[in-house]
Amino acid sequence: MICGRGGLFTTETARNMEKIEELRTLHVLGGTFFDALMSSEKAQAVATGSIIRAMWPVLLDITAGLLGLALGVIVNALADQLPPRDEGPPLPLRAPYCRSCGHLFPAAHWPALAHLLLAGGRCTHCGAGRGWRAPLVEAGSAIGAVGLWRWAGGEVGVFYAGVIVSFIFLLITVIDIEHRLVLWRVVWVSAIVLLLLGGLSPERGWQKTIIGGLVGYGMVFMMFLFGQAYMWVVARRRGQPLEEIAFGGGDVNLAGLVGLAVGWSGVLPAVVIGIFTAGMFSLGMLGVQLLRGRYNPHTPFAYGPFLALGGMAVYLCGRSIAAWWLGSP
Numbered sequence: 001m002i003c004g005r006g007g008l009f010t011t012e013t014a015r016n017m018e019k020i021e022e023l024r025t026l027h028v029l030g031g032t033f034f035d036a037l038m039s040s041e042k043a044q045a046v047a048t049g050s051i052i053r054a055m056w057p058v059l060l061d062i063t064a065g066l067l068g069l070a071l072g073v074i075v076n077a078l079a080d081q082l083p084p085r086d087e088g089p090p091l092p093l094r095a096p097y098c099r100s101c102g103h104l105f106p107a108a109h110w111p112a113l114a115h116l117l118l119a120g121g122r123c124t125h126c127g128a129g130r131g132w133r134a135p136l137v138e139a140g141s142a143i144g145a146v147g148l149w150r151w152a153g154g155e156v157g158v159f160y161a162g163v164i165v166s167f168i169f170l171l172i173t174v175i176d177i178e179h180r181l182v183l184w185r186v187v188w189v190s191a192i193v194l195l196l197l198g199g200l201s202p203e204r205g206w207q208k209t210i211i212g213g214l215v216g217y218g219m220v221f222m223m224f225l226f227g228q229a230y231m232w233v234v235a236r237r238r239g240q241p242l243e244e245i246a247f248g249g250g251d252v253n254l255a256g257l258v259g260l261a262v263g264w265s266g267v268l269p270a271v272v273i274g275i276f277t278a279g280m281f282s283l284g285m286l287g288v289q290l291l292r293g294r295y296n297p298h299t300p301f302a303y304g305p306f307l308a309l310g311g312m313a314v315y316l317c318g319r320s321i322a323a324w325w326l327g328s329p
């Protein structure tokens, strides 16, 4: 400004004012920077939160898939070891082993899918292949468990109940396809488990569960008797004994299990779905036989997997099936 002390003073003051202004600017800038930093951290936290939130269902799916894989390993081990052996009485259960040389697999090879990836599914002792059933069952079980988790809609109890029911019917299906047998020791253990599961479930209760089991058993037992009578008539006409064609005794037990799993209201649709899909399958089989020129209307096949399929269909989508059933003319 103007000269003199005042001027000097003014200059000083002005300089000070400038400094103060600088500091203020710095402060403001710093504040803005700090605010920006804080808000970016906040944004980061929010982003991390939303990533976790977004990843959470995927993590749960992966967990369900791993559980399914582990159960698939157990289904394979039981299906290998429970059926009667030609060589003698059944051995005590043990870890997965080579069916060719009896060598126990190392733990890393217990899941057949891992065995397939690590060693081409071949026994490291004798080189024999493990076959396709084990990896297929594991893959199906893993995918099925993810499906069950989604089906259960986040309800852990519903999920585990579904896993147990699926495990039982998967094991019975694998053994029936390979041996044409529904093993009695699988049946009675499963019956106890399914009875407890249904009886303790608040939606089902003991009465509906027990009646379901009895109706399923009784219904297919009647069909079994009719099948026996039909076979007897056909055999007399042909003058020669006939291979079994209708339900066997194992299917009667299995129908009892299906009834225990789905309850009295679901057992009829379950058996009908089983018979219908089995009929479709045998028609397809006859078609193939006709095309190949080897037609045999009495070719036996396992009914069990179709009953198990009907049971699972009603167990998983019982309400939609019931609605369709009641709505259909």
Ligand SMILES: [Zn+2]
Binding pocket: 098, 099, 100, 101, 102, 103, 123, 124, 125, 126, 127, 128
């Ligand atoms: Zn081997």
